Amino acid sequence: MRAGRRLPLRARRDAVPWEAQRPTWRAARPELIARAVRRAEARPSGNWYVVGASRDLRDDRPLGRTVAGREVVLWRDAGGRLRGGPGACPHLGAPLRRAPVRAGCLVCPWHGLKLDGGPFAGWEPYPTWDDGTLLWVRLDAVGGEPPLARPPLPERPDPGSALVAVYTGVGRCEPTDVLANRLDPWHGAWLHPYSFVDLTVREPAADGTDTLLVDVSFRVAGRLVVPVTAAFTAPGPRTVVMRIVAGEGVGSVVETHATPLGAGPRTAVVEAVLATSPRRGFAVARALSPLLRPLTRATAARLWRDDLAYAERRHAARGGGGRH
Numbered sequence: 107m108r109a110g111r112r113l114p115l116r117a118r119r120d121a122v123p124w125e126a127q128r129p130t131w132r133a134a135r136p137e138l139i140a141r142a143v144r145r146a147e148a149r150p151s152g153n154w155y156v157v158g159a160s161r162d163l164r165d166d167r168p169l170g171r172t173v174a175g176r177e178v179v180l181w182r183d184a185g186g187r188l189r190g191g192p193g194a195c196p197h198l199g200a201p202l203r204r205a206p207v208r209a210g211c212l213v214c215p216w217h218g219l220k221l222d223g224g225p226f227a228g229w230e231p232y233p234t235w236d237d238g239t240l241l242w243v244r245l246d247a248v249g250g251e252p253p254l255a256r257p258p259l260p261e262r263p264d265p266g267s268a269l270v271a272v273y274t275g276v277g278r279c280e281p282t283d284v285l286a287n288r289l290d291p292w293h294g295a296w297l298h299p300y301s302f303v304d305l306t307v308r309e310p311a312a313d314g315t316d317t318l319l320v321d322v323s324f325r326v327a328g329r330l331v332v333p334v335t336a337a338f339t340a341p342g343p344r345t346v347v348m349r350i351v352a353g354e355g356v357g358s359v360v361e362t363h364a365t366p367l368g369a370g371p372r373t374a375v376v377e378a379v380l381a382t383s384p385r386r387g388f389a390v391a392r393a394l395s396p397l398l399r400p401l402t403r404a405t406a407a408r409l410w411r412d413d414l415a416y417a418e419r420r421h422a423a424r425g426g427g428g429r430h
Contacts, residue, residue: 114354118329124299133307134292142289142316143282146340152254155344156363156376157241159272163188168212169241170203174248175368179203180234180241181223184210188236189223190243196229238265239272239378240363260339260347262359263382269392271399273377273406277414279421280371281344281364287417288346288362291320291338297412301325301405304333316340319351357382371421375414377406 155173157180163169168181170193177193179202193202200216207213212221223231233244235257242257262268277284287293295305301324308319318338323331334353340346348360361378379402382388391398 114332115326115330116323116333118303118323118331121303121329124296127295127303130292130296130305130307134290138310139286139290142310142340143285145316146285146289146346147282147343149340149342150251150254150258151249151342151344152256152258153244153246153249153251154235154242154254154257155245155249155365157243157365158274158376159378160236160239160241161272163236163241166207168203168205168207170201171374172367172369173243174245174366176245176248177201177203178232178243178245179205179212180243181207181212182210183223187223188234188241189231190234191221191223191229191231195219196227239270239380240361240376258342260341260345260359260361261349262361263357263380265380267382267392268358269379269381269388269395269398269402271379271402271406273375273379273403273410275375275377275407275410275414276367277373277375277418278371279373279414279417281366281373283417283421284362284364284373284375285340285344285346286420287413288348289316289318289338289340291318291322291336293416294320294322297416298409299325301409303331355381355383373417375410377410379406 157171157173157178158169163180163182165182168179170179178190179193180188180190183189195202195214195216197217197219200214202212205212205214221229235242237259244253246253291307294302303323303325305320305322310316310318316339320336320338322336323333325331332354334350337349337351338346344364346362350356350358358381363376365374365376367374
């Protein structure tokens, strides 16, 4: 009993086979999911797009990505501040993602042109933001919304006191398909039985936030599980947040961001896990974060192997329609 108070693990006494669990297809009503997606897509983003993980950006080289068909390059200046702009050199169009960073400037490898992050010869910088976990770029010409000075970040644990891991995957679909996947928690125990069991979705909250409360157990090994209650919300047109509101790890967050890449229906899923716990042993877990981070990313990759197939199938089934 004493150990049970210390550990969040529970042993399932009445485990049922996968095929004998309660079907969820009646509750997962297509119109319910579609309405939640439409309301999420109508919320403001301020034209901010997630580019990647803060850890992916080194001091000596930039991070280059294609976002909504635009080449984007990010780097840090001599003071460590995030800089960004178009990914083509204004001289002859060289790819700046291959430009080394010297003394805080991008140095074009074709002819040595230096960019310090300010406007130069028609090259105009993009607004950028580093929230300590993710890197963002603001593309006003693409988003077409009233711009915001910073991304509308959801409430999350302090990255300095949390176990943080970021997974990135790419699928042949659009952001709306990723949102539809994440706003359908009813599929969890059916599509991902290796991770989730005993899943029940409560009725959506009537507060206009489209919050879905989900009682679910994370599978550890065999009959051992960790039961929690999670809240799913969609604060923006390309973001879904899962937050633990009861059980082990209260306050932990999984943020899923869908970034359109362009060149056809291709979307990057950038998922940030920020885990926290009041338990004393969590300090040990944080100290082991270099070892645990790859395991967390591997778990996310396994889930998204199935979820991207779901999103891609949804995209194909609706004839490739939709919008960013």
